[in-house]
Amino acid sequence: MPTPIRHSIVITLLICCFNVYSQIGINTPKNSQVKDSIANYLRRASRSIEQAHLEKALENAIIAKELALQNQDKKYRASTNMVLAKLYRELGDLKKAEEQILNAIEIQNEDNNESGLACSYTIYGSIATKLQDYKTANQVLGKALDLSQKNNIENQIGPVKLNLGLLALESNQHQKAIDHFNSGLPSIETHEQHYFKAKLYSNKAKAQLALNQVEEALATNDLAMKIGKDKGYSEIRSTCFELYSLIYEKKKDYLTSLDNLKAHQKIKDSLFNINKEIIAQEAGAKLNLNENNVLIEELTEENIQQQKSLKLGRLTTILSIALITILSLLTLSLYKNNNLRARANELLQNKNTELILAKENAERASEAKVQFLSTITHELRTPLYAVTGLTHLLLEESPTPNQKEHLNSLKFSGEYLLSLINNILDLNKLEANKVEVENTSFNLKKRINDVLIALGKSAKDRNNNLHYEFDDSIPMKLKGDPLKVSQILINLIGNSIKFTQNGDIWIRVKSKQQIDNTVFLNFEIEDNGVGISEKKQQSIFENFTQGSVQINRKFGGTGLGLSIVKNLLSLMDSEIKLESKLGKGSKFLFDLKFEVFQDKSTDYVEEAKKIDYSVMIDKYVLIVEDNKINQLITRKILEKNKIKCDVADNGDIAVNKAKEDTFDLILMDIHMPGISGIEATKQIREFDTEIPIIALTAVTLDDNLDEFYDSGFNDIIPKPYKTEEFFTKLHKALVKKQATT
Structure with missing residues (x-):
């Protein structure tokens, strides 16, 4: 059905409904009770506008206007026009909103009602801003501020400052907008004007985002969203979700951006938004009456009954037309929804593709990081072993005091470098959640x-x-x-x-x-x-x-x-x-x-196992190491404790020597030319399962421990090491072998 025809039917339908409603009449109380009723209906209408329940707002506004017209009360007619102006503003019919607020201003000027004018000028300023008539908006908001300050209308100052901020925001004066918002916030908080407070925060967040203050915008938007949720302001929540989407898009968090865009769209897809055009038409139809031609003469009971019978038949016809119209509009709404969902699905697919690419890039970067750390720590530990090992040997050869001082400095530098390497590895393990808490x-x-x-x-x-x-x-x-x-x-x-x-x-x-x-x-x-x-x-x-x-x-x-x-x-x-x-x-x-710790003993002593160096005298150890300096250092340390040594430059030589000779223990490096230390150990275990084999390596061990033990190693000593730890593990392995033999 073409749009003009559809609108004509709806308008005709609603005008007829309104005539029925008007002619049947409302049981109106007298004097002060009437005024109280009008005030209550206007309060309900305003609250419904804030909560985006526009159908309820329209219903209450119509009743208030009818009562005000019947009782010829100019003050409440002006108040009703103000509420209707806000309603039309929310419905998007800005021309009708402007007509209603100008009517209110005209009545208030005649009555010299400065308090009402301050509020009307504020509403007119917001409407002019939306119409992009910034000059008029600035003038009327200035009048509103002057009247509020002149008459000490404290609860109106905050809303005026809010609308001045919105005007500056529309004019792309973002810092000026923030200044207005900050100036109006204390008054709004003092008078607990929750709707204005939520609107202020959401628009302040827009200004901050425009100034690229992303984190500040996120925090401000959180405040607006909290009020929107607590008070049930659907429009505020919708605006906040849309703003979240823009914020996270700037932060390159596209998944969160998409989630918030979908939340915004869900609210916009609600029945109130889909039928906003219908509500606007309904408002125009029901309120399109001549305020000067209100029926005021009394009808006889007989006339009333006759009119009611006539209207009942007309109402039946109208309801049938209304049903057909609503079904047509629902069909159109479903069509529009399908288009929106199709676009959202396309956006989701594009974002999913981007996320998959980002995930793959992150995984590759993580693998490269792990590989880099493994390689660089091995390359750093190998020469560092030479530094610490030679320093240890030289310190045991009775150096002069001057030489000892230099050697201690060298030892400190080596330990500092080792601490740096361990810190990098610790940080990497912590970030990867590979560290476990012992007990x-x-x-x-x-x-x-x-x-x-x-x-x-x-x-x-x-x-x-x-x-x-x-x-x-x-x-x-x-x-x-x-x-x-x-x-x-x-x-x-x-x-x-x-x-x-x-x-x-x-x-x-x-x-x-x-x-x-x-x-x-x-x-x-x-x-x-x-x-x-x-x-x-x-x-x-x-x-x-x-x-x-x-x-x-x-x-x-x-x-x-x-x-x-x-x-x-x-x-x-x-x-x-x-x-x-x-x-x-x-x-x-x-x-x-x-x-x-529950223990019956009264004294706590940490027992340290003592090393019996006599067990190691004349033991025969094979050192498998491709680095000549490391060979020399390990051999010197062992021979100083009366241990006999032989050396193999690579894994192949180590396997052959293990076959040809009898060793008490093998110290096996991992990375060597030819076969690795792991492969060499596996081959030795094929013909000798008893000999202790200890990995003496600069490789990062945290992720490879199971592989080492599964390959046949008895223990592992990371390079560089403390000599006490080195001999403790040698002593343990030799004692165990001796006990087994």
């Missing part, structure tokens, strides 16, 4: 004391005093992950030492509470060093981040320590807090919970 018994007080002893020299070198405060009510034995606790404290205390000179550092451990078998502890690490500016406090826990380039140059470091602390605490269901002032020091705080 073993330990003495927390002793563990922290060991950390302080290890960091004591660094503190002394910078002339710092360490103060240790430990709550005596904390149980001596706890269950948890002592290694991660040590790692967190080493990073935090080491950080305080690094950024404090000639100062004090406090380490405090306090018991917050104990519930059953669980104790909750609070940790504080405080210093009076250089401190951290407020601007940098949010980013200081990010990877490779320090306070500034100058700090990096002055104090050194990689900026990984605090990032590792944050990730470790997150793994242990906690978070790091920071209190700091530039130039006055910093305080780091976090909470941890532990189980109380």
Whole structure:
């Protein structure tokens, strides 16, 4: 059915309905009761407009206007015109909205009603803005503000400032719009004008997004959405979803953008939006009456009955026409909906394709990152083994004091480089969620004391005093992950030492509470060093981040320590807090919970296995290593403890020597020319299942442990290693072999 014909039918139908309604009449109360009724209907209409229930708004507005006309009340006729202007504005019929508000202004000027004029000028300003008549909008909003201030109409100042902001926003004066919104917000909040507050926040977010203030726009839009949800403002929620879509599109989060676009479209597809045109036609038809020709004479009971009978027949005809019209419009609505869904599906398919490509690129990047870390750490560990190994050998050869000082510096540099490599690996494992929390018994007080002893020299070198405060009510034995606790404290205390000179550092451990078998502890690490500016406090826990380039140059470091602390605490269901002032020091705080270890013994002693070096005398060890320097270092370390050695340059030679000779133990490198150490071990296990084979390698082991043990290795020693750990594992393997034999 063509649109003009359809509209004509609807208008005819609704005019007839309205005539029936008018002629039947409304049971109107008298005087003050009538005014109260009109006011109530207008309040309901305004509330329905705010909640986008336009059919209810129209119904209440029509009743209010009919009552106002019958009682010839100019004040409420003007008020009804104001509500109808807002209704037409929401329906998109701006010309009729302008007619209604001008009628209201004309009546209020005749009555010299300045309070009503302030409100009408505000509504007229919003309509003129939508009509892009910015000059008129600016003039009438200026009049509204003057009248509100002159008559102390406090609850009108906020809406005027809101509409001034909307005018600036339409004129692409985004910062000016934000200033108007901020100026009007206190008044709107004071008078609890929730609808205006939600509208202010959503439009302020639009202005912020236009100024590329993406995160600020997101936060402001969140405030608008919360009010929209709490108060049931459908239009506000629809606008917020549309704005979310634009924000996340700018953030390149296309999936979230699409989800919000679909949510926006869902609200727009609601029955109210589909039938908005119908409601506008209905409003025009029902309100298209001559206000000066209202029927006021009284009808006799007989006439009333005759008219009712006539109208009943007419009403039946009208309802039939209405049913046909509604079915036609529903068909048209379904057609439009199908088109919208088709476009949405096409957009979804395009976004899915983009997401698949992005996922594949991310996976390739992740694989490249893992491969890079594996390769670079192996390449770094191999020469570092030579540095630490030769330093160890030279320190045991009675160097002069001057030489010993240089060798200790060299040892420190090697350990620092190894710490850097381990930090990078730890961070990578934490980000990949490959770190697990252990649960073993330990003495927390002793563990922290060991950390302080290890960091004591660094503190002394910078002339710092360490103060240790430990709550005596904390149980001596706890269950948890002592290694991660040590790692967190080493990073935090080491950080305080690094950024404090000639100062004090406090380490405090306090018991917050104990519930059953669980104790909750609070940790504080405080210093009076250089401190951290407020601007940098949010980013200081990010990877490779320090306070500034100058700090990096002055104090050194990689900026990984605090990032590792944050990730470790997150793994242990906690978070790091920071209190700091530039130039006055910093305080780091976090909470941890532990189980109380139940043990009948009263003294806790960490037993360390002692190495019996006599077991290793004259043992015959095969060193499989392709690097000549590493061969030399490993051989020297073993021979200093009276162990006999033979060397194989690659895996093939190692297999042949294992066949031809009898060794007590084999130290096997992994990456070598020819066959790898893993393949060589598999071949040796085919003819000798008893000989201990220990992997001595610079390979990153975390993801390969099962492969090593499945291939036949008895144990693994990562390079570079501490000599105590090295001989502990050799001793364990040789003792086990001897016991088996």
